[in-house]
Amino acid sequence: MESRSERDALLVRRLSLVAKVSGLTAEMQKHNQILAGLEMDLLRIELETGRDGSSEQLVRDLHEAEQAAQMAMAQRADCEERIKAAEKEVEAVDREIAASGALGGRPMNQQSMRNLTLFDLLARNWQCQSAVTGLAFSGDGLSVAFACADGTVAITAAEDREPPEKRVRVSGDLGQTTIRPREKPPVPLIVTAALGDATVPLTAQPRYGFLAGSAGSEVVPVSGAGDLGAPLFKAGGPVIALDRAAQAGIIAAGYENGVTLWRGTADARTFDLGKPLSALALSPDGRRLALGLDDELSIRPVQGSGAARNLPLPARAVSLQWSFDGAWLACGLENGGLALVSASDGSCSIVPDFAAPVRDVAWSTPAKALFASGAFRIAGWSDAALPLGGNSDGALETGHAGLVPIEAVAAHPAKPLVAAGSANGRIVIAKAGSRDELVVRPMGGAVTALAWSSDGRHLAASCADGTAAVATFPDQLFK
Structure with a gap:
């Protein structure tokens, strides 16, 4: 007893x-x-x-x-x-x-404490069945699509049902701002049928919805509600890269050794490239197409006459991004470097000594700058003094140096800010040329992609551990 x-x-x-x-x-x-x-x-x-x-x-x-x-x-x-x-x-x-022996010798389970981060308070996040390797906002900014490694596309509305403005409270006595946690879980993602057995490329439609390439060589419209439309056209092989020049209405679909171009109702044209394709990007006006081909970069005219310009590279291209005026092409390399190509004369300058592959580059109009991943801090330069021929006068010291490389960067559409995600899951926002940064998420699954909505209110992130997230920021934060 x-x-x-x-x-x-x-x-x-x-x-x-x-x-x-x-x-x-x-x-x-x-x-x-x-x-x-x-x-x-x-x-x-x-x-x-x-x-x-x-x-x-x-x-x-x-x-x-x-x-x-x-x-x-x-x-x-x-x-x-x-x-x-x-x-x-x-x-x-x-x-x-x-x-x-009160419980048969079994220890009682304990609930571990979990500190809330800014990410927990501002972001909706979901766990997908496989790694999330890419994402895109629709052209109207109303929805976000995440490309998953199992070949599916997961979609959600960009707008938050519990936006931070409704959860922010300012205390009357001290004037301190607090954000209460969400009361309800986010609406589940809409997941499409698999379009292949691996990640499919995504790009935004100019007004609403998305385009996705499939393992069946088709380019398929995907609505914001997750509906798959009738294929627009068929490429020369399983689609591995996809881009659209909204101004010209041209779509480029790349496959293993070729590319197919499609202009609305016109018949698709397919070109054999003769080398493995690693990346592609249409210029903003749709007049030129940049192609990463094994150990070279090829820039070819899409409209009008002209010969292709082929430039040797020290490593395979893994990312391509035209400046908004089409004057420059930034080419991230697989083995620690960045190539900058002038569209006017074809001159190419290599920026070496990156710690990791430069998988992401971003031009910023508000900051008048170029940012790149692959370094231990956000790599950035003024677009008025790009790092050509070893010149570093335009370097912008942005954010803090970390212990792991930056994997993804995204420039804010209206402010001189850049978001960066690292291999350890850390996500930060920094002002161009300033060391100060806002830590949105301190750690988590490796970040694979970041993107801002067109109004700059939402930041979407995809991660290798299957996390898909959309963080919504209060209007007053970036004023």
């Missing part, structure tokens, strides 16, 4: 300790919400300072926000230590309970 009384006392004690841990965890979540709000305030003040110059009021606001952030971090650290101590007490009681 005495033994049973002791076990009952242990169970009562454990319930009390678990309640204590739950209360401390709720307190920790409150500290994280406060910190997330303060991070937003700090970034807003820094952006205002960069835009309008420093003022007495902005300096005072920045000082107060920094002090509040330090106090909040100290309070969070103290709360975390109290949680650790309480969890150790729970573990000790669990050992006593297991020894007493």
